[in-house]
Amino acid sequence: MTIGRRTLGKGLAAAGGLAIPGLIGGEAQAQRAQDTLRLVFRDAVPNIDPYFNSQRTGLILGHQAWDGLVHRDPETFRVVPAMATEWNWVNPLLLEFTLRQGVKFHDGSPFTAKDAVYTLNTVSNPETRVATPSNYAWIERAEADGDFKLRIHLKRPTPAALDYLALVTPIWPQAYRERVGVEGYSRAPMGAGPYKITKFDVATGVEYERFDDYYEGGPKGKPAIRRITVRFVTDAATELTELLAQRVDWIWNMNPDQVPNVNRIPFLQTLRQESMRIGYLSLDAAGRSGDTPMKNLKVRQAVWHAIDRQTIAERLVTGGSRVPVAPCYPSQFGCNADAAVQYDYNPEKAKQLLAEAGFPNGFDIELTSYVQPRQWSEAVQSYLQAVGIRARLNLLQVAAQIQRAWRGELAMSMGSWGSYSINDVSAILPNFFGDTNDDYARDPELQRLLVEGGSSADEAVRNAAYSAAIKRITEQAYWVPLHTYVNTYAFARQLDFKAFPDELPRFYLAKWK
Numbered sequence: 384m385t386i387g388r389r390t391l392g393k394g395l396a397a398a399g400g401l402a403i404p405g406l407i408g409g410e411a412q413a414q415r416a417q418d419t420l421r422l423v424f425r426d427a428v429p430n431i432d433p434y435f436n437s438q439r440t441g442l443i444l445g446h447q448a449w450d451g452l453v454h455r456d457p458e459t460f461r462v463v464p465a466m467a468t469e470w471n472w473v474n475p476l477l478l479e480f481t482l483r484q485g486v487k488f489h490d491g492s493p494f495t496a497k498d499a500v501y502t503l504n505t506v507s508n509p510e511t512r513v514a515t516p517s518n519y520a521w522i523e524r525a526e527a528d529g530d531f532k533l534r535i536h537l538k539r540p541t542p543a544a545l546d547y548l549a550l551v552t553p554i555w556p557q558a559y560r561e562r563v564g565v566e567g568y569s570r571a572p573m574g575a576g577p578y579k580i581t582k583f584d585v586a587t588g589v590e591y592e593r594f595d596d597y598y599e600g601g602p603k604g605k606p607a608i609r610r611i612t613v614r615f616v617t618d619a620a621t622e623l624t625e626l627l628a629q630r631v632d633w634i635w636n637m638n639p640d641q642v643p644n645v646n647r648i649p650f651l652q653t654l655r656q657e658s659m660r661i662g663y664l665s666l667d668a669a670g671r672s673g674d675t676p677m678k679n680l681k682v683r684q685a686v687w688h689a690i691d692r693q694t695i696a697e698r699l700v701t702g703g704s705r706v707p708v709a710p711c712y713p714s715q716f717g718c719n720a721d722a723a724v725q726y727d728y729n730p731e732k733a734k735q736l737l738a739e740a741g742f743p744n745g746f747d748i749e750l751t752s753y754v755q756p757r758q759w760s761e762a763v764q765s766y767l768q769a770v771g772i773r774a775r776l777n778l779l780q781v782a783a784q785i786q787r788a789w790r791g792e793l794a795m796s797m798g799s800w801g802s803y804s805i806n807d808v809s810a811i812l813p814n815f816f817g818d819t820n821d822d823y824a825r826d827p828e829l830q831r832l833l834v835e836g837g838s839s840a841d842e843a844v845r846n847a848a849y850s851a852a853i854k855r856i857t858e859q860a861y862w863v864p865l866h867t868y869v870n871t872y873a874f875a876r877q878l879d880f881k882a883f884p885d886e887l888p889r890f891y892l893a894k895w896k
Contacts, residue, residue: 415877415895418609421631422890423622425755426781427615430569431583433553434506437514438781439660439801442551443888444589444613448489449553449574452480452499452533453545454602457883460806462545465602466494466554466575467533475540475840476523482531486598488556489579496527501557503535517813518551518803521837540840543716543807551803577603577891578611588614607894619755626651626873633874635888638756639701645873653873655702658886659712660801660868662700662754664690664763665815668861669825671791676748681740683860686795687726688733689770690763692865699759702869709853710812710864717808717836717849724857733770745771752797753781760797763865789820799868804885808849809837815862816852824861 424440433445454465467480486494506513507522521541526534537544553574560568572580575598578591591611597603614631616622619638625631629650637645642653666686667677676682696704708725711718737745750767752760760776767774774795779787787793802810815821816829829852836848856862872888874880879894 418895420608420611420633420878420890420893422611422613422633423616423625423631424613425616425619425622425636426753427586429585429782431580431589432569432572433551434511434513435569437785439886442801442803445553445574446576446887447578447591447611447890448572448576448580450486450576450601450603451548451550451552451554452482453549455546455549455804455885456602457885457887457889460885462549463602464600465549466499466598470545476537478535478537478544480533480535482533483598483600484531486575487596488559488575489573489594490556490559491596492556492558494554494556494575495530496533497530498554498557499533500525500527501560502555503552505555506552515551515803515814517817517819518547518810520813521547539838541809541837542840542842542845543805543809546805546807547803547810550805577601577606586615588612603889603891606891608890611890623873629875632878633872633880633888635870635872636755637871637873639869639871642871642873650876651873652876653871654880654882655869655871656882656884657703657705657867657869658801658884659714659804659806660799660886661707661712662759662797662799662865662868663710663815664863664865665788665793665796665798665821665823666861666863667794667823668859669823671823671825672794675794676740676742676746677794679740680859681736682742684726685733685736685740685770686767686772687860687863688729688736689772690766690863690865691728692863693728695759695762696866699756699762700866700869702871704869705867707864707867710815710856710862711808711853712802712806712811712867715802715806715808715811716842717812717845719846719850719853722850722853722857724854726857726860730766730770737771742771745773747773747775748794749777750774750795750797751777751779751784751787751793753779753784754797754799763797791823793823797865801868801886804887812849812852812856813837816856824856824859826855826859826861829855 426440428441430436450465452467453462455462466483468483469481471479503525505511507519523536523538577597579594581592582590593606593609597605622634626634645651645653666683667675670678692706696706708720709718709723754760764774764776813833816824817833818830832848832852836845839845877896879896
């Protein structure tokens, strides 16, 4: 959910000329002396419990404060021990764990198998209504064998199970959550990660403090920086102004056009890194939003032909952005580009298809988007209008668009999906085509193929099913993959920060130089 704006030229022009007070960094130095890292994000998280939001910001905030049974090394993508020390596939439907002893939650209570059983059985229960049910739909049940042995029974073979456990399955403290209740836990959450949350306000931000009792051998290590403060702001102009004024130390996904100007500022630096996130355009083929023209296949095919995706990637996103051929990130298992039906940029073909569909003069339609910089959304709008699809662009906050999407109100919508950084198409295709809140295709044959691909440990079977699914998605022009995202980070030069391709900033690894 990458954001940024192109309205910052004046402020950065001054910055480029070094017309900024306090270049010595007085306030920044003071914060460093207080051992506090100050961050801002542009999308407020309505619920900081990672299970109840699907925003990238929520995933990032959660990874600082919660741990799971296992952890994925950001350099190698290997799954390594965390709250569990060992695991074993007894058979394709049974996974056993030996849990780590001596792990404490942030209130000092000990972690046992009961906490893991409580967490897994709760989040895999459809009645819990987690934000992304497909992340846990493979879990049949969990059971304890004493305090430090755990068994997870699977509904179906799930080769990516350990990745899901590593990236999107943090462990709740059962006793605390049951005592304070679901709402109480969302207001004052607690995990077993390297930082503990000391304050959360849905409107303003989050405060963390280093958890000095983080367990020995924990894969994230003990943080070098004692405190983190996170503020939520509404726009990129405010975000960049705060960075230039040295009231924050780190931002991300500013407009890439501003990188050269920011790099000229002595106390700041930038970094760019392609991520597993892809931008998309979802089309309401199922008619959830009403009797929309998007129900017509030729109209959807016209949309594909109307948009010059390569130009958007190269000239707007920049930084090495690519156009995915298939509706998934190219490195993900099962993302077979050869199976995809390809559509070239061909405005005349788009106009022809619209005429054949009964819309020779085009039509009016709402296009919703939370994507920033807004020029990316405006570019799509312009390409559509050039062939006669008069899209009324309605820019929304992330949470607002998600709510409307889930209510089935969006005829055309732009967004982005990072697959929770899971390198398997089971983390993207079922979310958009598996009879979920985000499914605007509602195609039973496609749903059957995705179940087939997600129900086997045989790579050949999985590949065949997912390839057939990709062919059907692209044949039916349900969902347009626009481009990969390239994250742009800007931060204080005195901060030692490293970016990773899985789009998970790890502030517990950051330190002051």
